[in-house]
Amino acid sequence: MNYKFPADFWWGSAASGAQTEGIATGDGKGESIWDRWYSNDPSVFFNEVGPDQASRVYEMYKEDVKLMKEIGHNSYRTSIQWSRLIPEGRGKVNPDAVAFYNSYIDELIENDIEPFICLYHFDMPMAMQEIGGWESKEVVEAYLEFAKTCFELFGDRVKKWFTHNEPIVPVEGGYLYQFHYPLVVDMKRAVQVAYHETLASVKTIKAYHEAGYDGEIGIILNLTPSYPRNEEDPEDVKAAQLADGFFNRSFLEPAINGVFPADIVELITELDLLPDYTEEELDLIKANTIDLLGINYYQPRRIKKKESKSEYDSVMPDDYFDNYVWPERKMNPYRGWEIYEKGIYDCLINIRDNYGNIPCFISENGMGVEGEEKYINEEGRIDDDYRIEFVSDHLKYVHQAIQEGCNVKGYHMWTCMDNWSWTNAYKNRYGFIAVDLEDNRKRTIKKSGYWYKEVVANNGFDD
Numbered sequence: 001m002n003y004k005f006p007a008d009f010w011w012g013s014a015a016s017g018a019q020t021e022g023i024a025t026g027d028g029k030g031e032s033i034w035d036r037w038y039s040n041d042p043s044v045f046f047n048e049v050g051p052d053q054a055s056r057v058y059e060m061y062k063e064d065v066k067l068m069k070e071i072g073h074n075s076y077r078t079s080i081q082w083s084r085l086i087p088e089g090r091g092k093v094n095p096d097a098v099a100f101y102n103s104y105i106d107e108l109i110e111n112d113i114e115p116f117i118c119l120y121h122f123d124m125p126m127a128m129q130e131i132g133g134w135e136s137k138e139v140v141e142a143y144l145e146f147a148k149t150c151f152e153l154f155g156d157r158v159k160k161w162f163t164h165n166e167p168i169v170p171v172e173g174g175y176l177y178q179f180h181y182p183l184v185v186d187m188k189r190a191v192q193v194a195y196h197e198t199l200a201s202v203k204t205i206k207a208y209h210e211a212g213y214d215g216e217i218g219i220i221l222n223l224t225p226s227y228p229r230n231e232e233d234p235e236d237v238k239a240a241q242l243a244d245g246f247f248n249r250s251f252l253e254p255a256i257n258g259v260f261p262a263d264i265v266e267l268i269t270e271l272d273l274l275p276d277y278t279e280e281e282l283d284l285i286k287a288n289t290i291d292l293l294g295i296n297y298y299q300p301r302r303i304k305k306k307e308s309k310s311e312y313d314s315v316m317p318d319d320y321f322d323n324y325v326w327p328e329r330k331m332n333p334y335r336g337w338e339i340y341e342k343g344i345y346d347c348l349i350n351i352r353d354n355y356g357n358i359p360c361f362i363s364e365n366g367m368g369v370e371g372e373e374k375y376i377n378e379e380g381r382i383d384d385d386y387r388i389e390f391v392s393d394h395l396k397y398v399h400q401a402i403q404e405g406c407n408v409k410g411y412h413m414w415t416c417m418d419n420w421s422w423t424n425a426y427k428n429r430y431g432f433i434a435v436d437l438e439d440n441r442k443r444t445i446k447k448s449g450y451w452y453k454e455v456v457a458n459n460g461f462d463d
């Protein structure tokens with residue numbers, strides 16, 4: 001069968017500033033929560049490798065853009081590090097950062113690669129965390145100023161902006177399950193953080209639209225379709241709906257429909273967990289919705305009714321459901337995540353049917369592999385056939401969704417070149433391009449990179 005994609009399909013990959021740039025606090029960059037956490041406790045990070053050890057895009061971006069072009073990219077997402085552009089989070093702008101991002105963006109455009117820029121990818125400036133991070137309305141205002149500065153500096157050339165990457169992750173990681181700084185476990189504070197992320201997003205969308213830029217602005221959400229263990233069991237179904245509400249609809253609904261999901265609002269009201277909000281803010285949320293949705297899809301959630309006690313003392317979302325191990329599941333043996341290709345299709349159909357078929361694209365999807373060096377062939381190239389299979393299997397479902405009327409504009413794999421990833425550092429490699437940590441971050445295109453080049457050249461593939 002031939003899988004042909006629409007003309008002008010966005011082919012590319014995604015990354016973030018903090019995970020790629022390197023030189024954590026060099027050239028005027030301020031400290032982020034990751035820099036602080038690493039200097040406080042390097043043992044948390046895989047092999048004690050910190051954000052300063054990221055893949056050195058700050059120095060190597062010209063070479064990197066050539067490689068992106070070599071493997072067919074027509075678009076690429078990264079983020080502007082808030083703490084690089086405005087080291088204290090608000091106030092003085094760092095001229096070295098302006099020069100770097102200007103040159104990086106220009107280099108992409110000169111090579112016919114459209115830059116997609118995200119404004120927040122988990123990287124709170126430490127100075128902003130010290131005044132409360134996303135719990136604080138002052139930080140919401142500081143973020144808005146940062147976003148406006150980015151639009152003023154780069155908005156003449158960047159036409160696709162995103163307010164957040166996966167805003168549920170700082171909520172889960174930072175305020176529920178302790179895998180992001182500030183390592184809090186407190187559902188009330190988590191709800192406030194989630195609310196402020198949405199508020200920051202809508203204020204930014206309003207500012208962008210009002211300034212009349214020629215471009216689009218959206219948000220990137222990691223959607224985890226929630227499947228009940230037993231469709232016939234109303235309690236399993238209800239548990240799966242709640243998991244979907246907490247992890248997906250809590251950001252999808254306000255982003256697209258301008259309101260928070262009624263079932264979750266009801267539940268947090270009963271639990272006395274409502275955030276500080278004003279009617280005026282709710283009106284802003286109602287009036288300022290996104291132009292474009294990025295969907296990160298890695299794996300689904302399998303849910304059953306609550307059977308066991310949550311391991312936490314605080315009220316938690318998972319007091320209302322348990323994870324279920326689906327017997328037929330296929331696993332990524334390296335990362336331990338389920339591979340369920342049809343989930344990507346289910347996410348897209350959901351957007352078509354329940355969210356007005358808003359323009360969307362796959363903004364992340366990919367396969368993390370530990371110990372990938374063992375697949376190096378005699379010519380020194382990694383033969384990552386598993387990644388080719390993973391991406392093509394997902395693309396087939398994206399293709400099917402498009403055939404069925406979903407408004408899908410593109411596919412970005414996570415990621416372009418192997419990068420540093422939060423506490424996992426370089427444990428799981430995701431790139432089309434390998435980065436050799438022992439040899440000055442030398443880049444080598446993997447088999448999947450050459451495969452992708454062909455896919456882009458043909459605007460699809462045969463099977």
Ligand code: BGP
Nearest residue numbers: 016165166222368414421424428
């Ligand atoms: C997504 C994030 C990315 C990246 C990816 C892979 O949730 O947006 O920043 O980290 O997951 O995750 P990991 O590197 O932990 O396997």
